[in-house]
Amino acid sequence: MYLKYNSFGLIPAIAQQHDTGEVLMLAWMNEDAVRETLATGRVCYWSRSRGQLWRKGESSGQTQRLIEMRHDCDADTLLLLVDQVGVACHTGRRSCFYTAVRDGVEVEIAAPEIDPAALYG
């Protein structure tokens, strides 16, 4: 499969809950992460901050099971249809996109479901 990685060898990956359509997060993958995700069916990203493979949920238990991988028309973005166990966000929220701009003001539209102190990784 041809994918267009950026100059850092990375491609953005959107994770979407497969049945509800909720967009959970965006993270980055390198070629190894793509290969591992397809091989294992468990989503693995590349952590830009830690500079290593990031097996989502490895330490927190909040794993993502891959339902289907898609790419876009110019093969420079991935869409991952996943089944998210628990919460995707390190803040304990289901989705990372919990801040909306309404009437020019940032509004928090979702509360944590899990104490973030109980999560890492």
Added chain:
Amino acid sequence: MYLKYNSFGLIPAIAQQHDTGEVLMLAWMNEDAVRETLATGRVCYWSRSRGQLWRKGESSGQTQRLIEMRHDCDADTLLLLVDQVGVACHTGRRSCFYTAVRDGVEVEIAAPEIDPAALYG
């Protein structure tokens, strides 16, 4: 609103159809594009290939009306809930994510709805 732009002054923006949840595309915005989108309610990206503001649908008519802008927990990705007129993809398909990986093989899962020759921009 604080947003974390990358070293090129850009932030990735996921466009999602607000009522169906379909992920339509991912494109990039700079600060001007974010400001214009919020001011006009019509989605404007930054075209990396053309190096200029890209008012989605300006030439093709396939505009995106902004329903709501959200950002993620670390403010380095935008999620745009939009109402897409016609198709989002320059190939004439509703979504750019029409290629799925199934059993290790790439499969086209959506056909063009519009002759791509009738679209540009």
